[in-house]
Amino acid sequence: MSVDINDRITLAHGDGGLKSRELVSDLFLKYFTGEPLRALTDSAILAQAEATIAFTTDAFVISPLFFPGGDIGKLSVTGTVNDLAVMGATPRYISASFILEEGFPVSDLKRIVASMAKTAGEAGVEVVTGDTKVVRKGEADGIFIVTSGLGFFRKGRTPLMPSLIRPGDLVLINGYVGDHGVAVLSSREGITLTTPVSSDCMPLSDLIESVLETCPSGSVRCMRDPTRGGLATVVNELAEASNLEIVLDEQSIPIREEVRAACDIFGLDPLYLANEGKVVAVVDSKWAEAAVGAMRSIPGGEEARIIGEVRECTGCGGPGSERCGRTDERSEKGRTDLNRNETALAPARPGKGRALLRLAIGGTRILRTLSGSELPRIC
Amino acid sequence: MSRETVFDRYKDPSAARYLLDRVKELAEDLKNGGDPIKVMEVCGTHTVQLSKTGIRSALEGAVRFVSGPGCPVCVTDQRTIDDMISLARLPGVIVCTFGDMMKVPGTYTSLYEERARGADVRIIYSPMDALQIAREVPQRPVVFLGVGFETTAPAVALALKSALQHKIRNFYLFPAHKLVPPAMRALLEDSDVEVSAYILPGHVSTILGKRAFDFVSSDYGYPSAIAGFEPVDILLALFSILNVMRAGAAPKPGVINCYPRAVTDDGNVRAKALMSECFKPVDALWRGLGLIPESGLGLKGEYSRFDAREYFDFPRFSGDHCDGRTGAPPLSAGCMCGYILKGKITPVECPLFSTACTPETPVGPCMVSGEGACAAYYYDR
Numbered sequence: 036m037s038v039d040i041n042d043r044i045t046l047a048h049g050d051g052g053l054k055s056r057e058l059v060s061d062l063f064l065k066y067f068t069g070e071p072l073r074a075l076t077d078s079a080i081l082a083q084a085e086a087t088i089a090f091t092t093d094a095f096v097i098s099p100l101f102f103p104g105g106d107i108g109k110l111s112v113t114g115t116v117n118d119l120a121v122m123g124a125t126p127r128y129i130s131a132s133f134i135l136e137e138g139f140p141v142s143d144l145k146r147i148v149a150s151m152a153k154t155a156g157e158a159g160v161e162v163v164t165g166d167t168k169v170v171r172k173g174e175a176d177g178i179f180i181v182t183s184g185l186g187f188f189r190k191g192r193t194p195l196m197p198s199l200i201r202p203g204d205l206v207l208i209n210g211y212v213g214d215h216g217v218a219v220l221s222s223r224e225g226i227t228l229t230t231p232v233s234s235d236c237m238p239l240s241d242l243i244e245s246v247l248e249t250c251p252s253g254s255v256r257c258m259r260d261p262t263r264g265g266l267a268t269v270v271n272e273l274a275e276a277s278n279l280e281i282v283l284d285e286q287s288i289p290i291r292e293e294v295r296a297a298c299d300i301f302g303l304d305p306l307y308l309a310n311e312g313k314v315v316a317v318v319d320s321k322w323a324e325a326a327v328g329a330m331r332s333i334p335g336g337e338e339a340r341i342i343g344e345v346r347e348c349t350g351c352g353g354p355g356s357e358r359c360g361r362t363d364e365r366s367e368k369g370r371t372d373l374n375r376n377e378t379a380l381a382p383a384r385p386g387k388g389r390a391l392l393r394l395a396i397g398g399t400r401i402l403r404t405l406s407g408s409e410l411p412r413i414c
Numbered sequence: 415m416s417r418e419t420v421f422d423r424y425k426d427p428s429a430a431r432y433l434l435d436r437v438k439e440l441a442e443d444l445k446n447g448g449d450p451i452k453v454m455e456v457c458g459t460h461t462v463q464l465s466k467t468g469i470r471s472a473l474e475g476a477v478r479f480v481s482g483p484g485c486p487v488c489v490t491d492q493r494t495i496d497d498m499i500s501l502a503r504l505p506g507v508i509v510c511t512f513g514d515m516m517k518v519p520g521t522y523t524s525l526y527e528e529r530a531r532g533a534d535v536r537i538i539y540s541p542m543d544a545l546q547i548a549r550e551v552p553q554r555p556v557v558f559l560g561v562g563f564e565t566t567a568p569a570v571a572l573a574l575k576s577a578l579q580h581k582i583r584n585f586y587l588f589p590a591h592k593l594v595p596p597a598m599r600a601l602l603e604d605s606d607v608e609v610s611a612y613i614l615p616g617h618v619s620t621i622l623g624k625r626a627f628d629f630v631s632s633d634y635g636y637p638s639a640i641a642g643f644e645p646v647d648i649l650l651a652l653f654s655i656l657n658v659m660r661a662g663a664a665p666k667p668g669v670i671n672c673y674p675r676a677v678t679d680d681g682n683v684r685a686k687a688l689m690s691e692c693f694k695p696v697d698a699l700w701r702g703l704g705l706i707p708e709s710g711l712g713l714k715g716e717y718s719r720f721d722a723r724e725y726f727d728f729p730r731f732s733g734d735h736c737d738g739r740t741g742a743p744p745l746s747a748g749c750m751c752g753y754i755l756k757g758k759i760t761p762v763e764c765p766l767f768s769t770a771c772t773p774e775t776p777v778g779p780c781m782v783s784g785e786g787a788c789a790a791y792y793y794d795r
């Protein structure tokens with residue numbers, strides 16, 4: 036007996052009995068081929084020289100499960116891989132847990148698992164442990180996936196942190212924003228766009244590695260992947276965490292014409308739409324061009340460019356003013372300290388800081404964070 | 415590429431910057447050391463664009479923009495919202511709405527909170543989606559909350575026609591659509607409203623046509639222009655009305671159509687026919703403005719059967735679509751939406767603005783809706 040591709044998931048696939056074992060051996064192990072997983076032990080045993088570890092976890096629920104440019108499986112790998120990579124770590128291992136709804140087509144599961152395996156291969160990570168549970172019909176929406184990931188810091192590399200950001204630094208992005216948001220929304224709503232938009236969903240490990248290899252240690256201050264909440268949200272987080280002002284240049288931010296058009300229809304702002312293959316990097320201005328070049332040399336980074344700059348925050352009357360929320364003193368000594376690991380790991384203090392948008396017609400406006408998810412109207 | 419370039423012209427920053435300077439000059443010249451020129455942008459999308467593009471702040475001191483009653487969510491009377499919430503609480507009912515209604519506070523709660531408590535409220539993008547849901551679950555009543563202007567009404571009419579044709583008996587409309595021209599008339603009649611000129615809504619004009627707004631100039635003598643939504647569109651409209659003002663006593667040219675690539679004299683005839691097939695004008699309550707005669711859309715003839723207000727028995731706040739009450743409705747404590755919709759104050763002048771009232775904790779609908787004046791000013795600060 037083996038798992039039938041035309042079959043549907045039943046509660047028996049999750050009860051730990053014969054059917055569960057079949058699902059593991061005939062489906063999961065066919066795609067996930069890493070040695071630590073094949074051992075099928077209760078924990079994966081990972082031999083690794085002592086190093087600083089980055090560890091992250093994320094849960095993936097998305098409708099539709101398959102969308103132009105990706106699917107929940109690809110997303111569950113890239114999401115976790117990218118969370119590790121943006122810290123400056125090299126992603127290495129991931130775990131994958133599946134919550135399946137009774138009746139879920141085995142063929143869909145197979146497609147999803149195959150996509151995960153392919154993406155993991157591209158990202159250079161191994162799926163080393165996992166779990167499957169089946170819940171009764173109606174208790175889940177098809178499939179939920181939870182992945183956790185481990186990454187290691189190469190010799191000489193330290194975690195990238197917003198506290199390392201300095202006035203004068205430049206802000207970079209590796210390409211068009213808003214693609215993923217529009218791709219998912221339009222396929223969820225069954226709206227056909229004249230020019231279809233594909234999700235940008237991709238692992239960023241190679242692209243980030245290229246930047247970190249090109250730029251000297253310390254010159255790349257911080258990176259974030261602008262997923263939920265989009266570019267505007269990430270830039271706000273960075274400004275707040277560093278107590279600095281980040282000014283993006285409206286005209287430099289790459290947005291596809293078709294994404295703009297779709298946003299006009301949905302009443303959305305591309306700066307707040309999710310991306311799954313983008314990284315925002317804050318880099319020492321001396322190395323910004325080099326970092327852009329490094330991104331452009333890797334697929335997915337062709338449209339990389341500088342989109343903004345960092346400066347002292349003046350929103351509250353300037354540093355030192357009564358209303359300024361900044362509490363850390365940035366002495367020259369502090370600067371050298373920050374390049375050392377332990378200081379860098381100290382949590383960034385919440386303060387003021389703000390994000391601005393330099394407008395095409397001149398002047399600036401505040402780039403706010405949105406409250407809750409965007410609730411569009413079509414009118 | 416070819417199709418986009420036409421629209422790119424209206425986004426062109428150098429053209430926008432040039433026009434901006436001309437508008438500034440003209441306005442400074444006109445006000446001649448006095449107060450900024452007061453211009454009302456009737457449409458909520460314009461309110462948002464003025465913030466987003468930076469036009470409002472760039473013209474500060476020269477032109478003062480006041481937001482009109484042009485955000486469909488903001489003009490919905492609080493009692494109507496209470497009724498919708500009360501309907502959503504009925505067991506078995508599926509309520510479908512555009513997303514921006516979700517967080518609008520009623521007197522006690524919002525659709526968002528009701529959904530968390532178990533009400534089946536679904537966000538949709540088109541009235542057709544609601545009809546589709548009704549098809550999929552024939553055993554449950556599906557109610558679409560009809561909040562909007564002439565821009566959404568034709569799509570709702572289309573859904574109603576299709577429901578009638580395919581005998582979909584579990585589909586209902588909560589009729590709360592409003593008409594812009596009657597509200598404009600009410601504003602123009604209102605001596606409280608002190609505005610020198612009007613920027614008229616582009617989307618509504620696309621449906622109704624330029625002629626529907628001619629009365630603003632011909633009957634009331636106000637310089638007014640229909641505007642599109644790109645920076646150049648808005649600035650062109652401003653430039654035109656300021657020019658009319660400068661010409662002073664010279665004969666007024668009527669409403670200027672600065673959005674001819676979308677707006678014709680007679681508008682979208684098919685959409686208008688669809689609307690008049692399903693709807694009839696009824697008196698309606700506007701938040702902050704009170705009762706305005708023949709300013710809402712009620713269901714007509716054989717379409718009356720889709721009227722959720724008739725079909726469902728739920729605790730009412732507002733009585734019928736209009737029960738003749740004209741007094742100021744009991745707004746959420748302290749909310750000054752009414753004054754904002756009349757252009758009497760700007761959102762920053764509301765004492766609750768950005769203190770008690772923020773997009774996270776909205777007191778009035780103007781802070782919730784993407785097109786709301788208070789939300790636009792909040793993101794503008």
Ligand code: SF4
Nearest residue numbers: 749750764771778788
């Ligand atoms: S700021 Fe809030 S309370 Fe004040 S008018 Fe606007 S919505 Fe109402």
